Amino acid sequence: MQKIVHITNDLQRLGGVQRLLVDLMTLQNSDFKFEVILTRGKNEYIDELKALGVEVFHKNDLGFLGVIKRLNAADLVHTHLYPSIYIAYFTNTPTIVTEHNPHYRxxxxxxxxxxxxxxxKKFKKIICISEGVKTKFLESIKVSSSKAYVINNGVNLDRFS
Known part of the structure; x- marks a missing residue:
């Protein structure tokens, strides 16, 4: 089974990036083995992720070289938010990035x-959560437009009555 390591800031319940990430791992849990590395905050999805068998690590506990070692042991790295793109730059593993916002200050x-x-330029693919995000990303960052794809940000509507 292929291993995907997601690297992001935190897994706090109020964040859209965080909910998307947990939903993605839930939907693909039978197809891939997942790990998550957090760069800053805490994990408020401990029970959900533990039930899925997803291990969560913190950059502060692993250290920079420990993070790179875990990323290099994966089949794919998927980054979300700053500073994960900077960290993922140092891995040899194919990496994709999800762009969640149209503008970063x-x-x-x-x-x-x-x-x-x-x-x-090092990353394999850049996934943008909307056409607007893709347009703004390509205006801001000079990379080949053939690397940027739109996968509209989805919400599991079954959770809402």
């Missing part, structure tokens, strides 16, 4: 914009 700085244009 850090990219207003010319140096960061140039740096991220270099970093994103």
């Amino acid at each position: 850090r990219r207003d700085l010319p140096f960061i914009k140039s740096l991220e244009s270099i970093i994103y």
